[in-house]
Amino acid sequence: xxxxxxxxxxxxxxxxxxxxxxxxxxxxxxxxxxxxxxxxxxxxxxxxxxxxxxxxxxxxxxxxxxxxxxxxxxxxxxxxxxxxxxxxxxxxxxxxxxxxxxxxxxxxxxxxxxxxxxxxxxxxxxxxxxxxxxxxxxxxxxxxxxxxxxxxxxxxxxxxxxxxxxxxxxxxxxxxxxxxxxxxxxxxxxxxxxxxxxxxxxxxxxxxxxxxxxxxxxxxxxxxxxxxxxxxxxxxxxxxxxxxxxxxxxxxxxxxxxxxxxxxxxxxxxxxxxxxxxxxxxxxxxxxxxxxxxxxxxxxxxxxxxxxxxx
Amino acid sequence: xxxxxxxxxxxxxxxxxxxxxxxxxxxxxxxxxxxxxxxxxxxxxxxxxxxxxxxxxxxxxxxxxxxxxxxxxxxxxxxxxxxxxxxxxxxxxxxxxxxxxxxxxxxxxxxxxxxxxxxxxxxxxxxxxxxxxxxxxxxxxxxxxxxxxxxxxxxxxxxxxxxxxxxxxxxxxxxxxxxxxxxxxxxxxxxxxxxxxxxxxxxxxxxxxxxxxxxxxxxxxxxxxxxxxxxxxxxxxxxxxxxxxxxxxxxxxxxxxxxxxxxxxxxxxxxxxxxxxxxxxxxxxxxxxxxxxxxxxxxxxxxxxxxxxxxxxxxxxxxxxxxxxxxxxxxxxxxxxxxxxxxxxxxxxxxxxxxxxxxxxxxxxxxxxxxxxxxxxxxxxxxxxxxxxxxxxxxxxxxxxxxxxxxxxxxxxxxxxxxxxxxxxxxxxxxxxxxxxxxxxxxxxxxxxxxxxxxxxxxxxxxxxxxxxxxxxxxxxxxxxxxxxxxxxxxxxxxxxxxxxxxxxxxxxxxxxxxxxxxxxxxxxxxxxxxxxxxxxxxxxxxxxxxxxxxxxxxxxxxxxxxxxxxxxxxxxxxxxxxxxxxxxxxx
Numbered sequence: 001x002x003x004x005x006x007x008x009x010x011x012x013x014x015x016x017x018x019x020x021x022x023x024x025x026x027x028x029x030x031x032x033x034x035x036x037x038x039x040x041x042x043x044x045x046x047x048x049x050x051x052x053x054x055x056x057x058x059x060x061x062x063x064x065x066x067x068x069x070x071x072x073x074x075x076x077x078x079x080x081x082x083x084x085x086x087x088x089x090x091x092x093x094x095x096x097x098x099x100x101x102x103x104x105x106x107x108x109x110x111x112x113x114x115x116x117x118x119x120x121x122x123x124x125x126x127x128x129x130x131x132x133x134x135x136x137x138x139x140x141x142x143x144x145x146x147x148x149x150x151x152x153x154x155x156x157x158x159x160x161x162x163x164x165x166x167x168x169x170x171x172x173x174x175x176x177x178x179x180x181x182x183x184x185x186x187x188x189x190x191x192x193x194x195x196x197x198x199x200x201x202x203x204x205x206x207x208x209x210x211x212x213x214x215x216x217x218x219x220x221x222x223x224x225x226x227x228x229x230x231x232x233x234x235x236x237x238x239x240x241x242x243x244x245x246x247x248x249x250x251x252x253x254x255x256x257x258x259x260x261x262x263x264x265x266x267x268x269x270x271x272x273x274x275x276x277x278x279x280x281x282x283x284x285x286x287x288x289x290x291x292x293x294x295x296x297x298x299x300x301x302x303x304x305x306x307x308x309x310x311x
Numbered sequence: 312x313x314x315x316x317x318x319x320x321x322x323x324x325x326x327x328x329x330x331x332x333x334x335x336x337x338x339x340x341x342x343x344x345x346x347x348x349x350x351x352x353x354x355x356x357x358x359x360x361x362x363x364x365x366x367x368x369x370x371x372x373x374x375x376x377x378x379x380x381x382x383x384x385x386x387x388x389x390x391x392x393x394x395x396x397x398x399x400x401x402x403x404x405x406x407x408x409x410x411x412x413x414x415x416x417x418x419x420x421x422x423x424x425x426x427x428x429x430x431x432x433x434x435x436x437x438x439x440x441x442x443x444x445x446x447x448x449x450x451x452x453x454x455x456x457x458x459x460x461x462x463x464x465x466x467x468x469x470x471x472x473x474x475x476x477x478x479x480x481x482x483x484x485x486x487x488x489x490x491x492x493x494x495x496x497x498x499x500x501x502x503x504x505x506x507x508x509x510x511x512x513x514x515x516x517x518x519x520x521x522x523x524x525x526x527x528x529x530x531x532x533x534x535x536x537x538x539x540x541x542x543x544x545x546x547x548x549x550x551x552x553x554x555x556x557x558x559x560x561x562x563x564x565x566x567x568x569x570x571x572x573x574x575x576x577x578x579x580x581x582x583x584x585x586x587x588x589x590x591x592x593x594x595x596x597x598x599x600x601x602x603x604x605x606x607x608x609x610x611x612x613x614x615x616x617x618x619x620x621x622x623x624x625x626x627x628x629x630x631x632x633x634x635x636x637x638x639x640x641x642x643x644x645x646x647x648x649x650x651x652x653x654x655x656x657x658x659x660x661x662x663x664x665x666x667x668x669x670x671x672x673x674x675x676x677x678x679x680x681x682x683x684x685x686x687x688x689x690x691x692x693x694x695x696x697x698x699x700x701x702x703x704x705x706x707x708x709x710x711x712x713x714x715x716x717x718x719x720x721x722x723x724x725x726x727x728x729x730x731x732x733x734x735x736x737x738x739x740x741x742x743x744x745x746x747x748x749x750x751x752x753x754x755x756x757x758x759x760x761x762x763x764x765x766x767x768x769x770x771x772x773x774x775x776x777x778x779x780x781x782x783x784x785x786x787x788x789x790x791x792x793x794x795x796x797x798x799x800x801x802x803x804x805x806x807x808x809x810x811x812x813x814x815x816x817x818x819x820x821x822x823x824x825x826x827x828x829x830x831x832x833x834x835x836x837x838x839x840x841x842x843x844x845x846x847x848x849x850x851x852x853x854x855x856x857x858x859x860x861x862x863x864x865x866x867x868x869x870x871x872x873x874x875x876x877x878x879x880x881x882x883x884x885x886x887x888x889x890x891x892x893x894x895x896x897x898x899x
Contacts, residue, residue, distance in 0.1 A: 199734040206693055206727045207749035207797065208719050217748075221739040 041297025047290025051283070055101035064092040066099050066257050075273055084279050087265065093279055099257035100280065104239050104287055107173050107251075111238040112231050114177030119184025120227055122146070124215055126185065127192035143189065146182045154179030154241050162250040169242075169258075172251040176238045187230045191223030225302030232295035236288045243284050259284050314381055316486055316518045317341040317364065317403075322376035322388075324359055324368070324542075333372075334359050334542045343381065343485065346512065346519040348529035348550075350565070351539035352816040353787070357522045360539070361488045363388065364520070365405055366395035381485060400431055404479040406508075408491040410471035414463040420474045421447075421459030427481045446477040449514070450507060468681075469500035473507070480511055486518040493528060497680040497843045502887040505532055524816045526569040527889035530554065538562045554891065563589065568821035570891045571846040579828065580821040580850060635668035636805065636837050637692065642666075642701030644687050644861075661687040662698070663861040669854075671804070674831065674838040676848030676869070678884065679858035685841045688858075689809055692839070693725055694718040705805070723753055726798035730810040732790035736782040742768075742793055743778040749801045767796045770833075771826060788819035792826065799830060806831065807839045812847060824851060846888040849873060857881050 063082075070090035078085050084093035126142040129135030158175035165171045195201060195218060204214050245251030246260025254261065259280040266276035317340060324334035334356040341347055351357045362368050364378055366387060378387040382402050383394070390398075407413040415423060424443045428434050434442055440459075447455035450473040463471055472492060479487055489508060493501040509532045512519045523529055529536060529550070536553045538546040538561065546559040557563045564583030567573070573589060575581055581589045644662040662684045669675050679685050690696035691703055694710055703710040708721045726749070729735035736745055743764055750760045765775060771792040782790055791811060798806060808827065812820040828851060831838050842848050848855060848869075855872050857865040857880065865878045876882045 199729050199731055200737040202695065203727065203729055203735050203794075203797070204737075204748060205695060206722055207801070208722045208752035209748060210752070213752070217740070217744075218737050222737070 038297055038300060040293040041301070044290050044293030044295075044297055047286050048294055051101050051287050051290065052105065054098045055105050058095075058098035058102055062092075062095040062098050064095045066091065066095050067255055068092070068095075075269065075276075077273075077275065085273070085275055087262075087276055088269065093262075093276065096257045096262055097259070097279055097283055100259040100262060100283070101287075103169065103252055103256065103258040104242065104284075107169065107176065107242040108235045108238050108291075110173040111177035111180060111241075112234050114174065115180035115184050115234055116227065116231055119181040120188040120223075122181070123185040123188025123190075124192045124219060124223075127189045127196060128211060128215065130189075130193065131196050143185075146185050149179070150182035150186075152179070154237075155244060158241070158245050159248075159250060162245075167250045167253060169252045169256070172242055172245045173238075176241045176245075179241075180234045180238065183234060184227065184230055187226050188223055191226045192219050195219045195222045225298070229295050229299045229302060232291050232298060236291035236295070239284065239287045239291065243280075314343075315340040315379075316343045316345070316381045317520070318377070318379040319360070319364070320377040320379075322360065322363060322374065322378065324356070324363065324372050324374045327371045327373055332542065334374075337376075337539075337542075337544055339537055339544065339547070341486065341518045341520065344513075344516050344518055345535065346509075346521065346533045348533035348536045349520060349522045349539060350524065350526060350529060350536060352524050352818055354541075355539045356542040357539050358490055361405070361490055361520060361522055364486075364488065365399060365403060366390065366392075367405075400427055400479075400482045400484060401433075402484055403486040403488065404482070404484045405488040405490060406472070406475045406479050406492045409495055410468060410475050411463065413475060414471060416463050419460050419462060420466070424459075424474070424478050424481055427478050431482050433482060442481075446481055447474075449480070449511060450474070450477045452477070467500075468496050469504060472496065472504055476508065476511065480515055480517070483515045484517055486520065487512055488520045488522070490522045491524070492521075494523070494525075498845070498889070499680060499883055499887040501528070501889070508532060524818075525889065526554075526565055526817065527891050530891070538565070560586075565818055566891070568818045571821075571850050572890065574850070579825045582821045582825065583818055636671040636673075636706060637669040637839075638702070638704040639665055639667050639688075639692075640702045640704075642688075642691065642698045642703060644684075644691065644696070645699045661861050662691075665701070665861075665863060667856055667863065667866060669837060669839065671837055672835060673854060674840065674852045676852030676855045677839065677841045677858060678843065678845055678848055678855060680843055682860075683858040684861040685858055686809065687861075689727070689807055689839070689841060693727055693807060694721045723749075723801055724803050725805040725807060726801065726803040728791070728794050728798045728806065728808045728811045731814050732787050732794055733782075733814070735794055736790055738782055740781070741778065742773075742780055742782070742785075745782070745793060746797045746800055749797060753801055763800055764796075767800045768793075770799070770830065771796045786819075787815050788822060791815060791819075791823050795823075795826065795830065799834060799836075802834065803836070805837045805839065807841070809841045810843065811840075813842065813844065820847070827851065844888060845884050846890060857884065 068091065070086070072090065073082065073086050074088055074090040076082055076086045076090075082092050082094065084097060086092055087096070122142060126139045126146075129142070130139035154176055157179050158172055161171040161175040162168075192215075196214075201214055201218055204218055209217070242251050242258070243260035243263065246258045247264045249264070251260055252258035262280040263277055263284075266273070266280070269276050319337060319339050322334060322337040323332050325332045337356070337360055339347075339360075349357045349360065359368070359372070363374050364380070364387065368374055374388050376388065379385075380387055380398065380402060383390070383398055387395070387398075414420070418426075421440075421443050424446055425439050428439050428442060429436070443459060444455050447458055452458045452470065452473055458466075458470075463474070466474070475492075487508075492508065493504050496504060505528065508519070508521075519533070521529060521532055526536075533550060535547070535549055537544055538553070538559065540559075540561045546553065546557065546562045548558075553562060554566065557566055561583070564581075564586040567581035567586035567589035568583060570589070571580065573581060575585050575588055579585075642662055642665040643660065646659040646661055665684075665688060667675075677685050677688065687696065691698050691710065692705060694713065698711050701711065705721055706724055708717045710718070710721065713721065743761075746764045746767060747760050750763060755763070764778070768775070768777060773789065773792055773796070777785075777789075777793075782793070785793065794811075811827070812823050815823060824847065827838075827840075830836065838852070840848055840852055845855075852869055855866065855869050856863055857872070857878070859880050865872060865876065865881045872881060873885065876885055
């Protein structure tokens with residue numbers, strides 16, 4: 001990982017000594033790094049890859065068309081023709097799981113995208129104001145508004161959206177995204193405060209960089225790690241929120257396949273055909289677990305304690 | 312024959328997954344009550360040696376060899392955690408470098424000391440509070456009765472380190488390991504701490520393993536010195552042997568670069584490279600004329616240094632410009648205490664009636680302990696902060712009333728080298744971008760920017776390959792060079808150095824100081840050099856200001872201040888500066 005620095009044209013002795021120091025430190029650091037690529041990150045990546053793979057394959061190929069009804073083959077158990085079985089209309093469950101992965105990922109990407117693109121700048125701006133003696137109250141107003149939003153349940157917001165607009169994937173995504181903004185704003189604010197207090201920002205100010213330049217050049221790259229971790233956790237939350245909304249009939253509407261709707265439709269057959277609930281339930285769990293584990297793994301990787309004084 | 316207190320045989324430590332060992336066949340022993348200094352720069356393996364004695368090695372390091380401790384049969388490296396835990400504190404204990412992070416911030420210090428006593432259960436519970444008080448008295452804690460109830464953050468660095476020492480000695484161990492216990496402290500506090508460690512260790516008749524990178528520190532405390540270099544022991548000997556007749560090349564280099572009073576023929580400090588010419592600490596006080604033989608050797612070795620006669624540039628510059636470049640008149644800075652919900656805290660006066668001026672080309676040292684207001688003063692001079700009252704003029708800009716535009720102009724003319732080379736470089740930026748940053752701010756074209764960055768890196772002796780690397784790929788000394796390059800790339804008139812060498816090893820320190828001297832001359836800079844260490848300032852600066860509690864207690868030419876300090880405080884600072892000469896005098 002850390003290469004031996006050979007930064008000297010002329011073999012000044014401190015540089016030679018430095019190189020030895022860095023070499024001595026190098027192997028220890030790299031072995032710690034490889035340990036950091038830990039189990040949770042690997043498992044998380046596998047689960048996420050599986051879901052993304054399912055969604056991508058569904059664009060090219062699925063065993064059946066999602067709306068293909070086969071009254072003869074209704075409520076079948078797993079077989080060669082229908083590996084995951086069929087539902088009450090004889091539709092193939094595997095096909096629905098694959099199509100459902102699309103919606104799940106779409107909701108995740110859009111919701112997290114909204115939260116990230118709005119929340120992160122809010123947090124950075126609040127932190128920038130917090131550092132000015134005259135701007136503390138602006139920071140306070142922004143963050144208290146943020147807290148109010150944080151106290152507002154995502155599902156309630158989605159229900160309001162569904163009532164105001166028509167229920168559907170779009171309003172659900174936006175509602176979930178808005179509900180995730182405070183998390184990003186808080187993470188970005190605390191990260192920014194930390195970066196702004198650092199000596200390299202002092203150095204940048206001393207060399208005349210403008211606040212906007214400092215925010216882009218120094219703050220953003222240094223809080224990116226934390227924001228990415230937050231994103232993967234928020235992704236898991238939005239997957240769960242969308243499934244819940246669809247289950248309540250406030251999210252994705254028929255005839256678009258979604259895991260939440262599959263769960264809802266399987267309700268009446270729970271005692272006779274539990275596998276109808278099992279498959280979508282399992283994939284929701286896999287997706288949530290996958291993104292959470294990935295987030296945990298990334299958090300370890302970006303842990304500021306590991307970052308500090310590395311090399 | 313008495314059994315050795317500690318015996319380490321052929322200790323080799325290899326990180327898992329790496330071929331090369333970081334510690335090679337280290338063997339050493341300590342007799343009961345013996346005090347040994349373990350010396351080397353960061354990365355030389357001295358801390359690893361100590362950690363393996365304590366059984367505190369990180370898991371990914373694989374240790375081979377034998378470590379034997381009196382009172383325990385068998386190899387410590389193979390002992391399980393339970394055995395080790397019973398050994399720690401009873402037989403061997405440790406004082407760490409950073410007292411703030413080694414103490415639990417949420418526990419009163421009396422409880423933290425009592426905890427050690429309780430766990431090891433040598434003392435009846437009822438007697439623990441009395442013993443805690445006794446221990447605090449032993450480490451000369453002011454007001455031990457109330458100190459018991461203080462939290463770590465309420466104490467100064469020196470006091471915290473005293474608490475650490477009290478904890479370490481609570482169960483009268485046979486061996487005390489100190490890992491750079493004074494590196495994080497100011498010089499005056501360091502002196503007290505060293506005396507205290509020596510005194511307490513002999514009071515409880517314990518052995519001492521004292522780890523440091525600074526030879527000058529070790530002399531007064533230890534009987535014997537072990538020098539480590541790149542994971543190997545290169546030399547062992549008594550203090551007098553090591554100081555007067557070092558055998559190994561590296562020891563000689565370390566000795567030479569520790570000595571801030573001796574200079575080579577070009578007025579430069581000795582470094583590992585030029586150490587051949589070094590003649591040893593000047594035992595007859597006040598006489599530091601360089602050896603004429605040494606001069607020749609050095610000139611052959613170091614072609615970069617010898618071109619310009621030492622003081623020519625500085626004098627020419629000050630003659631050219633009669634009005635002072637920097638004028639500070641009656642400056643105070645008060646930090647308003649502002650608590651949450653309008654709760655008032657008392658105001659803090661960081662600067663109080665500061666008055667001085669600096670002529671162009673002058674080299675001014677600002678000396679004081681932490682908390683004396685040095686950093687606040689720097690912040691004001693560089694326009695990062697404003698004075699509460701008073702006038703500051705830098706060049707033709709009045710800082711206290713400057714618009715943001717003239718502040719920008721000021722900063723173009725005045726650049727800072729920061730203290731901590733690890734914190735002052737953005738870890739996610741390449742070196743090329745870091746050094747180019749002031750140029751971007753100044754609106755310099757891209758092509759010219761690249762050219763100037765390359766030129767500047769060459770001036771600080773880093774090659775073009777460094778441009779594409781990130782800061783973590785460099786060591787402390789190299790990072791400080793990058794930091795200096797960034798400061799000088801806009802060609803400022805004034806360079807402010809905020810403790811630029813206090814985070815560096817002794818051997819690297821001399822290099823960076825020489826580089827600064829060279830650059831100050833080459834670019835005809837006006838230098839403001841801030842430090843808590845008079846020894847460092849003495850070499851570099853022509854004028855000195857001594858600060859204490861936000862006031863200037865003494866100022867004048869360096870030689871005058873050294874020859875006859877008028878204030879008690881200055882005298883204490885001078886006395887506290889670790890110097891090889893004094894150290895040798897004390898031990899011999």
